[in-house]
Amino acid sequence: MTADETARLRAELRLAHQHAHTADAERAETEAQLLEARAQVLRAQAHAARTNAETAGLRLAVDDVRRLCQLVLDESARPYAREQAQDILTVIDAALAGDKPSPGDGAWHTVWLEGKWRWVTSRMTTAEREHAADAVARHSAVLAVADNDPGRGEPEDLRWWRDDA
Known part of the structure; x- marks a missing residue:
């Protein structure tokens, strides 16, 4: 090399x-x-x-x-305590929803209108029932505003479990 x-x-x-x-x-x-x-x-x-x-x-x-x-709503005999408990629940619901309807609200409202509401919700826990009822109430409020009837309120017998207690 x-x-x-x-x-x-x-x-x-x-x-x-x-x-x-x-x-x-x-x-x-x-x-x-x-x-x-x-x-x-x-x-x-x-x-x-x-x-x-x-x-x-x-x-x-x-x-x-x-x-x-x-529990206060179900058991208390004091109207002020019941009113305060309901006010707290309203504040919680408004805070969690942000006062805005969610896409699922319309679906729950359809179940309320067309389904067997009592039967469907009887298979839920109270928290689940409240969640579903809150969705129906929010959607009902949106419809009430659209119908120019903002004072309409919640549908009757929506929270049937409270009446049965």
């Missing part, structure tokens, strides 16, 4: 080593970017889990207050 061939082979070997090191560096950089992306996904999942935990805690507290208010 001549000196020129040896020099050419050494130059090619240096280029091959340089290319291998560059490829290793690019691979390491790509892997680091992938790990950063995975870390961002995990942070987002952790944030969502924390938010869900906070929401669940708030929902439990609201359900407890709602249950206590319902």
Whole structure:
């Protein structure tokens, strides 16, 4: 092998080593970017889990207050206590609904109009019944405004379980 061939082979070997090191560096950089992306996904999942935990805690507290208010409505002989409990329930419902009808309100209203309301709701918990009745009441209020009858109020016998107590 001549000196020129040896020099050419050494130059090619240096280029091959340089290319291998560059490829290793690019691979390491790509892997680091992938790990950063995975870390961002995990942070987002952790944030969502924390938010869900906070929401669940708030929902439990609201359900407890709602249950206590319902107990006062069902058991108290004091009109002021009953009125206050109903006011609290109204505030909770307004806060949770944001005074805006949801897309499901119309569906519940249809069940109220066309279905066997008492039968359907008799298979629910009280909280579920209240949720469904609140949806019907919200949609009824929207219809009442559309009919230019804002003082119409809730449909009669909507919350039948309260009457049976």
